[in-house]
Amino acid sequence: MEYDVLVGELAARDGEFGLAQAAFERAAEKDPTSGHLQYRLAHLAAQHDEIGRAVALAERGFALNPEDIEGRLFLARLYLVDHRALAVEAVLRGDDGLPVNSDAALLLYQVLLEQGRFQDALRIAKQMQAAEPDFLGAAMAVAAAYESMGRLAEAEAALRGALIQHPNRIVIYSRLARMRRSQGDRAGEVELYREVLQERPGHYGTLVSLGEAQIAQNQIDQAIITYSELAELFPGDLQILRRLASLEFGSGRYEEAAERLRGAVRRHPNHHEFTYSLGQVLRGLGRGDEAVEVFGSIPPSHPLYMEARMQIAVYYEENDQFDRALREIEILRGLRSERLLDFQAAALRARSGDFEGGVALLEAMLVEDPADVEALYQLGVLYGIHKDVDQSLFYMTQVLEHNPQNAQALNYVGYTWVERGENLDRAEELIEQAVRLSPRDGYIADSLGWVYYMRARPLIAGARRNEGMELLEKAIVQLVLAMELTGGDPVVSEHLGDVYFLMDERQRALHYYEEAETMSPRLDEQPLLREKIESLREELDIPLEKSGAWKPQ
Template identity: 25%
Template sequence: MKSRLLQLSIFLFIAFLFYPGCNLIKSIAPDDELPVKKTENRYYNYIEAYLNIKKNNLDKAIYHLNKTIKDDPENLYLQRELALLYLLQKDSLTALNIVENIIDKNPRDIDSLIMYGRIKQSLKQIDDAKEAYENVIAFDPSQKEIYLVLGDIYMAEGKLGKALKIYKQLVNKYPEFYAGHFFIGKIYAEQDKIVDAEIEFNKALDLEPGLEEARFELIKLYKSLGEDQKVINIYEEILRRNSNNIRAALELGLLYYKDGMIKDSDKLLEDLAAKSLSDSEVIRKVAELYLDEKKYDDAVIILEGMLKNSSYSSDLHYAAGIAYDGIKDKEMTTTHLKQVKPGSKFYQNAAIRISLLYRDEGKIGEAINFLENVIENIPDKPEPMLYLGSFYEEKEEFNKAEKVFKKALIIDPNNIELHFRLGVVYDKLDKKEAAIESMKTVINLDPHNANALNYVGYIYAELGINLDEAERLIKEALKYSPDDGYITDSLGWVYYKKGLYKDALKLLKKAADLVPDDPTIFEHLGDAYLKMNDKKKALMFYERSLLKREKDKADIEKKILELK
């Protein structure tokens, strides 16, 4: 059974999307109700407007509706319909101008005030929207939905007192309207007025017994008071009314477990596991309520319970792997993720996560072997190849990395990350021209890719060629990543190569502030200080560079030796 408040919210959304009336869009009024004077020309333009709306030709619809309004300029209905068409074209300002003109002449026109408020809301001009809605309620207290809209705005702003006033006005006018009592209850709950909140939620349920949201709010209240039995009773009531309420089943199964009611918990979770085989909403709810909220311990309890009699479910194993990963249990993470079968939509993600776990443990060889087997199972997927190539990079097996990246690019020729990694590998293989071409491909695919722009510029600087172009590219990269220390270092290095040592030094010092432990930046600083004849500082930065290096120490050691 669908939630009543959800249905109400959908209704309000649709009403506000197409409000007011919209007979022009939905249907043509009969002759005797047509809101224009009955002349053949006016009727023709009105019909043309309608037909063009049906064809989604809004420009022509607006043209014909304007012609109709020209013949009947005092017709507010047509003017509102014209404003609505502009809204459908996402031209809020023109629509707003039309509605403002209506309100200037007819300040108590309710339909126009509501449309004005909606437009102002869409433009984030909330104070104007609130004023409009307040006027609607003052001029026509029967506008039930506007109380809800205005109350919701005040609640979103944290102005609970004003929201409460609006909702109380609503229930005074419509004492049998369940939504008013529900939202009053929510405000009381936020104000820690537990008894008052409980009364209002129960009033809402008396008026609308199928209102699940009110029961979940009562559950929150009773949980805060530690009244587990009341909580259990409400969960059971929800499930009696709607056995398909996955949230209630998950939460009750967890509560049963924590209260030591293991058999009851197992029964609920086993039923959910069976349901998950044909209904993806079960896994989605687990993700939404527990994984996304980082409630990993609770997720582990729920998923292990579900897996007791559904150990073959790849989806459940994947979710369990994510939960165990969240509590840093690498062994159980790997155990569950390995149970995800190749046919599962989660197989690729599970495989990549396992490979990264191996890599993090220093088992790069196992990561490579594992991914090679995975690629045999899903040979048409480039993502595992991206990781495999990256692992080969880490092992400095650049030729193998190149081969893997090229194979992946046959499958996905516009993959930006693959082109970038291939360019890096070419650079490490000292294939500078190929590296530049790969990075240019990245830039063609993504002109704002700061890393690729920087990479080409830095290669030019290292080679001492195209220095003006190098400067242009790196400055462009800094537009998109202004606080990137590595890109700042690149620009400093271009200036160094141009002989602009003072400018270079300024940028290299900034780069070292942004990235305080990079050996290459330290070496560049040493080079710049040396050109400025400050041998003491040059030596200091060369020594810092040496301390940070794990390999390629010969050149820096030579520079240090020459200064000593």
């Protein structure tokens, strides 16, 4: 028998399951009273996902030798896998009803906790703690049971008691912090991290957790201080540098972010994530030419190369350098086949004077699929840029024929009708449908506000002025929402100015017109903005240097 067991162990070690099983079965035939051999066969079966067979073999082993504690624990784990919770409990408890040892107690505690039997779990946890006062796991189990029962003060007291037994154990502080965070007590969480840092100054994990908790509380200045300390203590941690620069940039500290990233680029010239971030910060500072140079230094072999060239293209497009933008996009199209790049190339061809080339690129897509909704939509946009409104509406209508739920096409058609002052009722229906489909789209909200404005215009001067004013109030609600959703847009600001002008609130109107002027207005869409500002300044007798005195309350 000993020889068969040796063969079985060697075969199991070498992963020869069939040979190991045969050897242990021979040994079990020779000694049918051996619980150990039954457990060994059960282990082999479990390793090959034969759970039912493993359970049967382990039960036989348990019946033969109930004093084999390791065997009992193995059988309990098999019962867990087989979702037999009551059987787990029975095998883990001895004749006296208590867990057979500390490992059994811990496993039983976990089972009871998962079953929602928190009081029973707490009883087991306290028994473990009484039996082994120095066992940290028992104290943590007591705290978890209290927390599960909603008895949070007792849970924290249990953890504080554990700190007396196990001073400076970070795991206890971490558990306290998680508990406070789960309660939404971010201030308490921050307080706890500061308590840890008094005992262990400069502890990496605690400082990171403190910084993230401060960010969650929108304490960005404090988070920057925390991450600055981390950057000083761990200057080689690139993730910390990126996080700190991101915080500085997000809080408007553009120069600090740029300087930090320049230093990172110098120290880590092959980590082009810093180069890319520096380019983004320089764009935020309005130093586009520098940003283009920085983005251009990222090599083609780097994963961020495509994104960097796209940033260059966007910068050129925003500054009406359409030929340069198109060259960048064409380079990217040569590297990656992507419809969005094709659409952008078509638009840039049109904007750079090759309208027919842009149309041809999109029409080629329709040759392959006449029902290509995206290509139809882009053609509509292209003709809109070309000021061929009828042809633009033709393609947008085709989009809606193929997909009546296309929110962008619904908005485009509705807004175009509003701009023309025609089909206002139907335009409102289309835009309201678009709002239902895309309630978080600020430009659709702007369209709805604009249709209310256009409907109010003929009513204000007549007998239905009150009705018109109600429409203008509705317009303001939508346009303010549009400002929030877009993050600020010159057209939306001008629309707000127009609404207030119609309401005869000239100071408010001038404020929003001037606000629009500070946002790089789109001259093709806002040709009269400058004229409106100058006219109102003259009417209100406001010198240039004193304009914009009114601020919204």
